[in-house]
Amino acid sequence: MPQANADIIRLDGAEKYFGAANDIIRLDGAEKYFGAVRALSGVDFHVGASECVGLVGHNGAGKSTLMHMVAGTLVPDSGKIVVRGATEENFSVPRAQQLGIRCVFQELSLCPNLSVAENTRINHPSLTGLGWRRKAADLIVAKLDEIFPDHGISAFDIAGDLSIGRRQMVEVARAFTLTQDPLELVILDEPTSSLDAHTAGQLLAFVRRFVAGGGSCILISHVLGEVLQNADRIVVMRDGKVVAADAAKSFDRDRLVTIMGGAERHQKTAAETAKTEAGPLRVRARPARQQDGKELVAHAGEIIGLAGLAGHGQTDLLLAIFTAAQRSRAGIEVTAPVALVAGDRQSDGIFPQWSISENIGIRSLARLRSGFLISPQREAELADFWQKKIGIRTPDMTNNIFSLSGGNQQKALFARALGSDAKIVLMDDPMRGVDIGTKLEVYDLVREEARRGRTFLWYTTETEELDNCDHVYVFKNGRIVANLRRDELTEEKIIQSSFGDAA
Amino acid sequence: MTAAAIENQLKGASTRNAAARARLLRSLLPALSLALVLLAIAWLNPRAISYFGFSLMLNLAIPIALATIAQMFVIAGNELDLSIGTFVGFVGCVTATWLKDAPLLGIVVLAGSIGVYALLGALIHMRNLPSIVVTLGMSFVWQGLAILILPKPGGKAPDWLLSLMAFKPPFIPFPIIAALLIAVVVHFGLMRTSYGVILRGSGGNAAALKRAGWSLLKTKIVLFALTGLFGVLSGMALIGITTSADANIGNGYTLLAIAGVILGGGEFVGGRVSPIGAVLGALTLALAASPLLTFMHIPPDWQVAANGAILIIVLAARVLISRRER
Numbered sequence: 111m112p113q114a115n116a117d118i119i120r121l122d123g124a125e126k127y128f129g130a131a132n133d134i135i136r137l138d139g140a141e142k143y144f145g146a147v148r149a150l151s152g153v154d155f156h157v158g159a160s161e162c163v164g165l166v167g168h169n170g171a172g173k174s175t176l177m178h179m180v181a182g183t184l185v186p187d188s189g190k191i192v193v194r195g196a197t198e199e200n201f202s203v204p205r206a207q208q209l210g211i212r213c214v215f216q217e218l219s220l221c222p223n224l225s226v227a228e229n230t231r232i233n234h235p236s237l238t239g240l241g242w243r244r245k246a247a248d249l250i251v252a253k254l255d256e257i258f259p260d261h262g263i264s265a266f267d268i269a270g271d272l273s274i275g276r277r278q279m280v281e282v283a284r285a286f287t288l289t290q291d292p293l294e295l296v297i298l299d300e301p302t303s304s305l306d307a308h309t310a311g312q313l314l315a316f317v318r319r320f321v322a323g324g325g326s327c328i329l330i331s332h333v334l335g336e337v338l339q340n341a342d343r344i345v346v347m348r349d350g351k352v353v354a355a356d357a358a359k360s361f362d363r364d365r366l367v368t369i370m371g372g373a374e375r376h377q378k379t380a381a382e383t384a385k386t387e388a389g390p391l392r393v394r395a396r397p398a399r400q401q402d403g404k405e406l407v408a409h410a411g412e413i414i415g416l417a418g419l420a421g422h423g424q425t426d427l428l429l430a431i432f433t434a435a436q437r438s439r440a441g442i443e444v445t446a447p448v449a450l451v452a453g454d455r456q457s458d459g460i461f462p463q464w465s466i467s468e469n470i471g472i473r474s475l476a477r478l479r480s481g482f483l484i485s486p487q488r489e490a491e492l493a494d495f496w497q498k499k500i501g502i503r504t505p506d507m508t509n510n511i512f513s514l515s516g517g518n519q520q521k522a523l524f525a526r527a528l529g530s531d532a533k534i535v536l537m538d539d540p541m542r543g544v545d546i547g548t549k550l551e552v553y554d555l556v557r558e559e560a561r562r563g564r565t566f567l568w569y570t571t572e573t574e575e576l577d578n579c580d581h582v583y584v585f586k587n588g589r590i591v592a593n594l595r596r597d598e599l600t601e602e603k604i605i606q607s608s609f610g611d612a613a
Numbered sequence: 614m615t616a617a618a619i620e621n622q623l624k625g626a627s628t629r630n631a632a633a634r635a636r637l638l639r640s641l642l643p644a645l646s647l648a649l650v651l652l653a654i655a656w657l658n659p660r661a662i663s664y665f666g667f668s669l670m671l672n673l674a675i676p677i678a679l680a681t682i683a684q685m686f687v688i689a690g691n692e693l694d695l696s697i698g699t700f701v702g703f704v705g706c707v708t709a710t711w712l713k714d715a716p717l718l719g720i721v722v723l724a725g726s727i728g729v730y731a732l733l734g735a736l737i738h739m740r741n742l743p744s745i746v747v748t749l750g751m752s753f754v755w756q757g758l759a760i761l762i763l764p765k766p767g768g769k770a771p772d773w774l775l776s777l778m779a780f781k782p783p784f785i786p787f788p789i790i791a792a793l794l795i796a797v798v799v800h801f802g803l804m805r806t807s808y809g810v811i812l813r814g815s816g817g818n819a820a821a822l823k824r825a826g827w828s829l830l831k832t833k834i835v836l837f838a839l840t841g842l843f844g845v846l847s848g849m850a851l852i853g854i855t856t857s858a859d860a861n862i863g864n865g866y867t868l869l870a871i872a873g874v875i876l877g878g879g880e881f882v883g884g885r886v887s888p889i890g891a892v893l894g895a896l897t898l899a900l901a902a903s904p905l906l907t908f909m910h911i912p913p914d915w916q917v918a919a920n921g922a923i924l925i926i927v928l929a930a931r932v933l934i935s936r937r938e939r
Contacts, residue, residue, distance in 0.1 A: 183824055204826040219824060221817030223884040228810045232825050238807040271632035 133158055133194070134295045134326050135180055135211065140189035142175050149175040151350045152189070157295055162317060162327040164341030164358060166334065168370055168419075168573075168605065172350040173330055177297050180328070181213035182206035210294030212285045214301055218277055222270030226250055226280050229269055234289045253283040257316040258309055278304040282313060286320070295326040302331060314340050332419060334363055334609050346370055367609070371573075371601040392534050392565040395434070396441040397427050399588035405441075406583050406590065408567060410533070413560050415579030416569035418608040420539075423588030424569040425453070428536045431567065435534075446533035446565075449473055451523050453538035453569075459523045460511055467493035467507045469522055473530040496525035501551060517548035524552060528559060535559075537568045541575065553578050573601045584608055639934055643877045643893035646927055650900045657908040664786055671788035674899035675778075676701070676851035678792050680866045681873035681895040682799050682888060683843035688874050689803070689886045690836040691816045692737065692744035696752035697844055697870050700726070701863030703755040704848025709768025709858035712849075716771070723845050730841025731834045738833040752867070759860035766859035770852045778853030792892050799888035812836060816884025872924055873898055876931055897927070 136156040142149045150172045157163050157180075167173050178184035179191070182203040191198045193209050206212075212233075220229045227247040231237045237246050247265035254261045258279050269277060278301065285296050298317070302310035317327055317340060331337050337344060337358075344361050346354040346369045354369045389410030396405040406427065408414045416424040428450065433439060435448035452458035461469055471478050471489040478488045493507040500521050504514060511519060520540060527535050541549050556566055557578060568579060576582050582599055584592040584607040592607035654670075655662050661670060680697055687694045704723065712719030733751065737744050780787050803809040814822050815832040823829055847866070852858050875881070876897060877890030901923045906916045 181824075202826075203824060207826055213824075215824070219818060219821035221814040221821055221884065223817035224810060224814055228814070231807055231810050232814055232822060232827070235826070242807045243805070268632075268636070271636070 133192070135194075136192040137176070137179060137186070138190040138192065140176070140179055140186040140191075142179070142184065142187050149350055150179075150186070153347075153350070153352050155180075155345065155352065157326050157328060159294075159326060160321055160324045161343060162321045162329055162341050164337035164344040165328055165330045165347065166332075166337055166344065166366060166370060167347035171347040171370075173347055174299065175350075176347070177213065177299055177328065177330065180206075180295075181211060181297060183213075207291050210292035211297075212293065212295070213297040213299070214281055214285045215299055218274070218281060220269040220277055220281055223268070225266050225268055226263060226272075227265040229280065230265075230284050230287060233284055234287070234291075236290045249287045249289070250280070250283060253287050254279065257283050257286070258312050261309075274304045275306065275309065279309060279313075286316075293325065295328070296320070297328045297330075299330045300332065301329070302333065302336065310336075332609055334366055338363065338366070367602055367605050371605050389563060390445070392444070392446055393431060393567065394443040395427060395431050397423055397585075397588055397590060398430070398441070399423065400590060404590040404593065406567075408534070408565050408581075410563045410565055411560055412581065413556065413566045413568060413579045415576040415582035416567065416585060417573070417576055417582050417604050418585035418591075420571050422585040422608070424585050425538050426588065427585075428538050428567060428569055431534075432536055444534065447531050448534045448536060449527035449530050449532035450536045450538065451527050451540045453540055453542060455516075455519055455523055455540070460519060462510075462512060464511060465508045466502065466504060466511050466514065466522055469511045470496060470507075470525045470529060473526045473532070477531070492529055493525075496529050500525050500528075500555060517544045520544050521548060521552070524555070528555070528564075533563070534565045534567065537566060537570075539569050539571055541570065541572065549575075573604060576604070635934075639878050639931075640887060640890060642931060642934055643887075643890040643897065646876065646930070647893050647897045647900075650897050650905060654900065654905055654908060657905075661904065661908070664784070667789060668781075668786040670900060670904040671786065671792075671896065672854055673851075674788050674896050675791045675795075676847045676854070677866065677869055677873065677899050678795055678892045678895040679843050679847035679850055680863075680870040681877070681891045682795060683840045683847060684870035685799075685874045685877075685879060685886050685888065685891045686803075686812075686836045686839040686843065687744065688871075688879055688881060689813055689816050689884055690833055691819075691882045691884065692833075692836075693871070693881070694748045694840055695745060695867055696748040696755055697840070697847075698863045698865060698867030699752045699755040699759065700841075700844045701848040701851060701866050702858075702860055703759040703762075703863075704845050705852045705855075705858040705862050706759045706763040706768065706860055708774070708849050708852040709770055710762055712774075713769055713771045727838055727841035727845060730844070731838040734833040734835075734837025735830060737837075738830050756860065756864075763858055763860055766857065768858045770856050770858075774849060774853040775856060778850065792896060796889045796892040799892075803886075803888055808835075813884045813886070816882070816886075869895075869898055869902075872928060876927055878931075898924070901927070 133156045138154055140150055140153045140155070153172070153176060155176060165173050165176075175184065179186050182201050182205060185201065191201045193201075193211075198205065221232065224232075227243055227250060230246045230250040231242065234246070234249075237249075251265050254263055261276070261279055263272065263276055263280060269280065272280065282298070282301050285298075286293065301313060305313065314336060317329065321327055321342070329337060329341055338361060341358045344354075344356065344358050344366070345352055346366065348370060389412075391407070392410050392412075393408040394405060406414065416427070418424065430439060430442055431444060432448055432450050434442040435444045461472065467489050470493050471484070474492060475484060478484050478492065480488070490507065496502070497504070497507055502514070502518050502521050502525065504518065511522060514522065523540065541552065553575075556568075560566055568575070570576060576599060579599075580596050582594045582596075582604070583590050584594065584604055586608055592603070594603060651662075660666065680701055684694055684697055704726065707719055707722050710719075711722060733747060736742065737747055778787075782790060803812060811822065811827055812832055812835060815827075815829055815836075819829055822832070848863065851862065855862070873894040874886065874891050875894070877887055877892070877894030879886040879891060902920050903916065905923075906919050911919050
């Protein structure tokens, strides 16, 4: 067996070789690029038989990319996939299924127009012929009964009619149903995110039984307690690399948080902490799902950060504030005009057919008017002013907006907001995928504008950006869970609150 | 915690029941609107409710139902076919000329046109083109071909087709039996078979299907080929009734077929379609189109406009009901 020989040569030590043959799956040096962004840089990862591996890491650490490779939905740019000791040349979804690897993806992947039984059929090509509906229904109901004894779901319920928690239950149960393909390894990506404590407990207990019975499992969760209690081994990822991998017993919460956040501490500019007293109130807002009295308060001249894991209600609150500026909304008070810098600039920010000047001027049309018409002259003046001020690199501001690079497009969107009469600027993670040079220029600009009395509400998924903020609100499940002042702001604290187990 | 879990469960059950009720209402809507149109006809002209009356009134319902089913298949895959009307006209011209005079050639051409539909599906999937654009272009192609085959109205349907469409079963008029047959066969094929689930799933959540290892290219090809097949059946049925063809004979079918699918409880996106509903929708539209208007003594000049008005009213009712669901 030449392949096994190669393994012996590459891996040092007999113990590791023995481990390799016993592995369900092993990835060696997996790399993946999305355009210029490196999502994974040389990751080694393996799952043994009858093992539950916990996988943790912050947003964008590369967990999902890695799992897509294990499930066969993404192919690594370089590196090797070895299943049960045999190298897989053309690893794909059908191949993974043949080998008994299943995945419950984070985004729900049921067909909402189909019944629970029909959704089960989709994952089992062998469920055909007469009586397949009965077979599929029996299969899924038996598994639901086994995992969630009091589930209350009928096999003929339409998936779209079920609550999100029940849909997740169906999806998890479906991954464990068995027909002709073997069942070796199930990847659970945030399986408890939509479940209440009771059903989450049922699921985790089932996972333990499954692993004890010889199955393997990869458990990804932002609830660190779940991982610590249920995994045999924990792998921590950061910046597309595996930074720690060890028996679960050797970790505790604090150690995980430290490793996930990175040990190095960012230097704070001490001079800037000396903050002038707060100006007049600009925004007072309470998230719709907030149950206690916590609320977001922003004064003139402040830069307020919105932190926490992606999609935990930060964007919703920004949009609510934006709406509240036009017509009043319960729980939100806005005292000045508002502008929004969108995060997804292609779909929410840019007018693709328009020139750079027109894209900048759209928020300030009232000022650019002369009579009934827009004055091209004033539009050009505004655009030129901001071109110089913010450094938009183009020979001609009347060129189409797409003639700019991504970072310069984002600058144009900042110019649109800052060139307007808005006293409050909402930023919905606008610096995603922008080069570092542009970022630093924009940070300076934001601080300068804040000194002139503008208020910034800044949602960001990049923790370093929060160093620019005077105050940081950490979000979890649509609620504010922490309010940190600049001097008490550390990455660990943010991770601590956004991974808080007490939900 | 347990109390909360129970409460959750009750809440889940009640919202689910509400959703199921709304869905039931939507699936009853096609039957209700058909009943309403029938009642109106019975009230205006009681003698129309008879074996002979139905045979006459529903005469053109079979080709409309078949075209509606054809449209339903593409809609099940989140696409739209704007060429079905002119395609029916093209098939009609082939049926009234080649299929009668040179049956082998006719069969090859009709089978080939189904193949063209399959290729369109492949093209739309692989190049990620909007189906509206592709089928709008194709509608002119079919129309042009139809005019080439039959520059002037004429031709004659094959005799076997004429006798099939003139079939007079005892007690129940032929169009009703044919509609039932179409509805049951397609319902079984699309709603009950295991591959039908995959076809509908491709409209519901294509990404999930792909992850489960299914070929989306194949589902799209199958859906378009089925559209072509039912388009061919529709054109042949139409010529069997009218006995001769005209290149423009099917032009109105494109919008009638789309309206029939939507009236029958289907939705433009999301793979939610109903074959039984689509057939009922087609019958409703066929009845509302001309018999009802004639009985209401609306002059022929105004019938097309009145027909449009009825379409707006019926579809608006459908939209109002589905909005209540949310």
